[in-house]
Amino acid sequence: MGKTGITPTRADNYAEWYQQVIRVADLAENAPVRGCMIIKPNGYRLWETIQAKLDAAFKATGHQNAYFPLFIPVKFLQKEAEHVAGFAKECAVVTHSRLQANEGGRLMPASPLEEPLIVRPTSETIIGEAFSRWVRSYRDLPLLINQWANVVRWEMRTRLFLRTSEFLWQEGHTAHATEAEAREETLRMLEVYRKIIEADLAIPTFVGEKPASERFPGAVATYTLEGMMQDRKALQLGTSHFLGQNFAKAMNIQFVDKDGQTQYAWTTSWGVTTRLVGALVMTHSDDDGLVLPPRIAHTHAVIVPVIHDEAQRSRLEDACETLRQRLLSQKADYPLHIEVDTRDIRGGDKRWQAIKKGACCMIEVGVKELEQSTVTVAWRDTIADKSTIPTEHFIETFVDGLAKLQTRLLERAKTYRDASVKRVTKADDFYDFFKHDGGFALAHWSEDAATEEKLKSDLKVTVRCFPQYYADERGGCLFTNKPDCPPAIFAKAY
Amino acid sequence: MGKTGITPTRADNYAEWYQQVIRVADLAENAPVRGCMIIKPNGYRLWETIQAKLDAAFKATGHQNAYFPLFIPVKFLQKEAEHVAGFAKECAVVTHSRLQANEGGRLMPASPLEEPLIVRPTSETIIGEAFSRWVRSYRDLPLLINQWANVVRWEMRTRLFLRTSEFLWQEGHTAHATEAEAREETLRMLEVYRKIIEADLAIPTFVGEKPASERFPGAVATYTLEGMMQDRKALQLGTSHFLGQNFAKAMNIQFVDKDGQTQYAWTTSWGVTTRLVGALVMTHSDDDGLVLPPRIAHTHAVIVPVIHDEAQRSRLEDACETLRQRLLSQKADYPLHIEVDTRDIRGGDKRWQAIKKGACCMIEVGVKELEQSTVTVAWRDTIADKSTIPTEHFIETFVDGLAKLQTRLLERAKTYRDASVKRVTKADDFYDFFKHDGGFALAHWSEDAATEEKLKSDLKVTVRCFPQYYADERGGCLFTNKPDCPPAIFAKAY
Numbered sequence: 003m004g005k006t007g008i009t010p011t012r013a014d015n016y017a018e019w020y021q022q023v024i025r026v027a028d029l030a031e032n033a034p035v036r037g038c039m040i041i042k043p044n045g046y047r048l049w050e051t052i053q054a055k056l057d058a059a060f061k062a063t064g065h066q067n068a069y070f071p072l073f074i075p076v077k078f079l080q081k082e083a084e085h086v087a088g089f090a091k092e093c094a095v096v097t098h099s100r101l102q103a104n105e106g107g108r109l110m111p112a113s114p115l116e117e118p119l120i121v122r123p124t125s126e127t128i129i130g131e132a133f134s135r136w137v138r139s140y141r142d143l144p145l146l147i148n149q150w151a152n153v154v155r156w157e158m159r160t161r162l163f164l165r166t167s168e169f170l171w172q173e174g175h176t177a178h179a180t181e182a183e184a185r186e187e188t189l190r191m192l193e194v195y196r197k198i199i200e201a202d203l204a205i206p207t208f209v210g211e212k213p214a215s216e217r218f219p220g221a222v223a224t225y226t227l228e229g230m231m232q233d234r235k236a237l238q239l240g241t242s243h244f245l246g247q248n249f250a251k252a253m254n255i256q257f258v259d260k261d262g263q264t265q266y267a268w269t270t271s272w273g274v275t276t277r278l279v280g281a282l283v284m285t286h287s288d289d290d291g292l293v294l295p296p297r298i299a300h301t302h303a304v305i306v307p308v309i310h311d312e313a314q315r316s317r318l319e320d321a322c323e324t325l326r327q328r329l330l331s332q333k334a335d336y337p338l339h340i341e342v343d344t345r346d347i348r349g350g351d352k353r354w355q356a357i358k359k360g361a362c363c364m365i366e367v368g369v370k371e372l373e374q375s376t377v378t379v380a381w382r383d384t385i386a387d388k389s390t391i392p393t394e395h396f397i398e399t400f401v402d403g404l405a406k407l408q409t410r411l412l413e414r415a416k417t418y419r420d421a422s423v424k425r426v427t428k429a430d431d432f433y434d435f436f437k438h439d440g441g442f443a444l445a446h447w448s449e450d451a452a453t454e455e456k457l458k459s460d461l462k463v464t465v466r467c468f469p470q471y472y473a474d475e476r477g478g479c480l481f482t483n484k485p486d487c488p489p490a491i492f493a494k495a496y
Numbered sequence: 497m498g499k500t501g502i503t504p505t506r507a508d509n510y511a512e513w514y515q516q517v518i519r520v521a522d523l524a525e526n527a528p529v530r531g532c533m534i535i536k537p538n539g540y541r542l543w544e545t546i547q548a549k550l551d552a553a554f555k556a557t558g559h560q561n562a563y564f565p566l567f568i569p570v571k572f573l574q575k576e577a578e579h580v581a582g583f584a585k586e587c588a589v590v591t592h593s594r595l596q597a598n599e600g601g602r603l604m605p606a607s608p609l610e611e612p613l614i615v616r617p618t619s620e621t622i623i624g625e626a627f628s629r630w631v632r633s634y635r636d637l638p639l640l641i642n643q644w645a646n647v648v649r650w651e652m653r654t655r656l657f658l659r660t661s662e663f664l665w666q667e668g669h670t671a672h673a674t675e676a677e678a679r680e681e682t683l684r685m686l687e688v689y690r691k692i693i694e695a696d697l698a699i700p701t702f703v704g705e706k707p708a709s710e711r712f713p714g715a716v717a718t719y720t721l722e723g724m725m726q727d728r729k730a731l732q733l734g735t736s737h738f739l740g741q742n743f744a745k746a747m748n749i750q751f752v753d754k755d756g757q758t759q760y761a762w763t764t765s766w767g768v769t770t771r772l773v774g775a776l777v778m779t780h781s782d783d784d785g786l787v788l789p790p791r792i793a794h795t796h797a798v799i800v801p802v803i804h805d806e807a808q809r810s811r812l813e814d815a816c817e818t819l820r821q822r823l824l825s826q827k828a829d830y831p832l833h834i835e836v837d838t839r840d841i842r843g844g845d846k847r848w849q850a851i852k853k854g855a856c857c858m859i860e861v862g863v864k865e866l867e868q869s870t871v872t873v874a875w876r877d878t879i880a881d882k883s884t885i886p887t888e889h890f891i892e893t894f895v896d897g898l899a900k901l902q903t904r905l906l907e908r909a910k911t912y913r914d915a916s917v918k919r920v921t922k923a924d925d926f927y928d929f930f931k932h933d934g935g936f937a938l939a940h941w942s943e944d945a946a947t948e949e950k951l952k953s954d955l956k957v958t959v960r961c962f963p964q965y966y967a968d969e970r971g972g973c974l975f976t977n978k979p980d981c982p983p984a985i986f987a988k989a990y
Contacts, residue, residue, distance in 0.1 A: 031626075033564070033565045033622075033626075034569065034572075034622075034625055035565045035567045035568070035569060035613065035622075038565035038566070038567060039565075040562070040563070040564050040565070040626055041562055041563040042562055043560035043561065043562050043641070046560070046561050046562050046563055047560075047561070049563075050561065066537035066540070066541075067537065067540045067541070068534070068535055068536055068537050068540050069534070069535040069540055069543075069664065070527070070534050071527045071529045071532035071533075071534070071662055072532070072646055072648065072662050073529045073532065073588070073662070074529070075528065075529060076595060076603050078528075079595075079603075080603060086595075086603070090594065090595040090596070090603060091594055091595075092593065092594060093593070093594065093595060094567070094590045094592075094593065094613075095590060095591065095592040095593070095594070095595060095605040096588045096589060096590050096591075096615070097589065097590075097591045097592065097605055098588075098589040098591065098612075099586065099587070099588060099589070099650040100584065100585055100586060100587065100589070100650070101570060101573075101580075101584040101585075101587060101589060101612075101614065102584070109570050109573075109574060109580070109584060110612075111589040111591055111612050118592075118595075118604075118605050119529065119588075120595065121566070121590070121615070128527075128528075128529070131528055132525075132527075132534055147537070151646075152566055152645075152646065154566065156593040156594070168565055168566050168567070
């Protein structure tokens with residue numbers, strides 16, 4: 003529609019549309035430091051709300067927050083061979099502890115460190131070292147720790163929220179006395195993520211195990227939550243890793259069990275990142291801009307006084323403020339944020355600004371509404387449908403209206419996703435699917451490396467996971483005909 | 497008393513006592529990375545509570561959170577001459593983006609960056625660069641931003657919480673259209689800090705301006721909150737800086753005013769850090785260990801069932817759990833945390849563990865108490881005074897009891913502080929004061945550099961601030977006799 007300042011539609015140019023939605027909604031921008039972003043107040047509020055929900059769920063499942071150093075000595079990283087191989091390729095290396103001007107007056111690194119440090123790309127090793135000192139006996143287990151932190155991975159191609167060199171995340175790290183308990187924890191936290199991502203972020207997911215090729219470096223099993231964006235590409239929303247005894251052995255996390263025997267602990271780690279904000283944007287927004295589920299939204303309603311006669315201004319603005327206070331006093335199970343837009347700009351501009359920033363509901367109050375005790379209302383997902391309804395009724399049903407919007411967004415995303423999941427039983431159909439609309443292809447697969455390589459090179463398609471939902475099914479591999487294989491989800495992905 | 501595992505008293509060896517209080521309360525430990533610390537769950541809970549109170553106060557004064565990059569290009573830091581001089585001496589310099597094994601298999605830095613980056617020691621320059629793009633017109637002002645982040649300053653001598661190479665903090669950064677507004681903001685945030693530090697952390701402060709020599713690098717004026725620890729040394733608890741137009745000029749933050757003229761903005765910055773946790777420990781703890789003000793405490797009561805006869809165990813444990821639930825249902829304006837210690841260890845050990853971790857209140861329930869409907873109670877600051885009181889009365893007065901403990905701790909700290917503030921009118925007395933008990937010396941001072949140098953070298957004493965409380969007083973400088981000087985506070989400091 004143009005008035006929001008977003009030039010391409012999703013169909014025209016999805017990548018450019020995404021950048022523009024973020025820009026006009028004032029969520030984030032590229033920083034003048036390569037690969038980094040600045041999360042602006044509107045974007046950070048979304049992250050704070052997501053954080054609060056996750057943090058409460060972590061605490062309710064017995065986890066405690068702690069904080070570990072930003073810097074990891076290279077010798078720590080090296081203790082787990084796959085781990086160092088996975089992260090050494092792209093990391094920020096700190097080599098000096100001072101800057102000093104050279105003869106030309108240019109500041110140069112000075113005072114070299116004895117051993118270089120890397121900025122944490124993840125903290126299994128530095129936290130594992132602490133665990134090795136904290137755990138002595140089975141009585142110290144399980145040890146259930148979470149950290150909110152920034153991490154750095156020197157990504158070559160970056161995109162706001164989805165992939166940046168520095169990002170914010172939480173990383174859970176736990177140690178257990180038995181394999182069964184650690185496996186249970188891995189799946190428990192996957193389920194904690196799934197519930198919040200579906201119930202609050204309104205994003206439907208497929209959860210399941212990653213194939214060996216896509217495991218976290220050093221993990222025995224990696225579980226993932228995969229969402230489908232509106233360009234039918236997959237976005238990995240979070241991961242939970244069963245680390246077996248790999249890191250316990252690398253970092254020497256041992257305990258004396260009930261029988262007096264010394265054993266290695268079993269560990270897990272799990273994380274979600276600021277990428278979830280990008281997932282929100284890509285799942286729900288439309289060609290006019292940001293659309294947010296009410297349980298995460300930073301603005302639940304914008305009230306606009308429609309002023310045609312300056313003499314009416316204060317009366318209309320007062321009525322809007324009264325309406326705001328009454329809406330705020332409605333009982334909701336999350337804090338409501340409601341604005342009255344009294345700025346001295348055109349009503350049409352106010353309307354478009356509320357739309358592009360993703361306000362859940364637009365309310366207009368003019369003289370006619372005031373005289374009739376009505377309000378003119380439009381919800382963000384059906385913004386063209388204005389309806390004028392009695393004010394009292396609107397106030398009473400406002401929180402319910404938000405709940406309905408929340409449900410509609412989840413249902414809409416689910417319908418879109420489900421329409422783009424295709425069960426494929428012939429290899430030819432598989433190629434056709436990805437050469438045309440694409441989406442999630444469900445096919446039995448024998449986990450052979452050759453197929454993975456070929457699909458990546460032919461179609462840029464990767465295996466996203468073996469979905470739990472289809473875990474009981476078995477069939478012949480679509481590519482190798484090997485019998486008794488579980489179904490996997492294949493997709494192009496971010 | 498020994499049973500807490502703290503060997504020296506405060507009088508014996510204050511520095512060692514401090515380290516041991518932290519260790520036995522399980523708040524933090526030194527990390528295996530030079531100068532860094534690990535904040536353990538008990539310590540992090542204190543920081544989370546402090547964070548929540550500050551964050552609410554920042555939002556109530558119109559500030560919004562955002563997030564800026566960890567890395568600062570050296571050319572940014574260089575734009576403000578005093579600023580770079582202040583921070584180039586001790587900073588973590590990132591020079592490479594990869595590690596690669598050399599022939600000996602040792603991982604070495606690879607892929608040098610075109611320009612080195614430093615890990616932020618503070619963010620005036622990187623945030624100023626963003627402000628220069630965000631501010632166009634007077635309508636964009638004031639711009640009121642806060643960031644919760646980690647920062648790194650390569651400190652040579654570190655001490656848990658008080659001074660570490662990496663620490664957690666918040667940094668407020670604001671831009672204003674006029675000098676008056678920026679000065680007002682600087683003092684407003686100083687007052688926000690003072691209220692929380694006094695009302696919640698129960699730490700009395702002197703607030704005032706720093707002398708020129710102690711200003712933040714690049715600031716026009718730096719204001720500080722100074723607390724007195726139990727060794728009579730000063731601890732700077734937070735600072736608020738009026739930056740004038742220095743950073744606006746360095747980073748080019750300009751706006752068009754109401755008259756269409758282009759002007760530089762006026763900026764401020766202000767911050768407090770995890771050092772506040774150290775301040776809590778040093779202000780309130782006693783020779784037995786941690787003492788915490790209830791408004792910040794992680795544990796408000798520990799209930800210990802006193803079991804002499806195993807047959808009574810379940811009855812006593814049930815009674816303790818019932819008591820816990822009833823205490824939790826009392827109305828307090830902060831969340832209550834109450835534990836029942838049912839571990840299979842000696843009652844005396846439970847008691848000492850509750851003491852050293854700083855539980856506000858210890859409650860014992862044995863058979864005798866149960867039969868008489870009483871509880872035996874001791875508050876942490878007067879832990880030797882046990883009293884047995886009717887259970888109903890205790891439950892009804894529990895929250896009030898916490899409020900009284902909060903008041904007692906502030907009063908005790910204030911009494912201690914006030915007894916160690918001495919008004920000095922003769923230079924000889926000044927030296928005597930610091931050679932004996934020490935504390936805060938209040939003396940008129942002309943802000944001459946020679947005195948500062950001499951006092952630092954003779955006595956390790958520095959000027960902490962010109963306290964607001966005595967702002968109207970004038971008198972002759974104690975050291976130079978120059979007339980009409982304001983009084984300054986002098987002290988040894990952390």
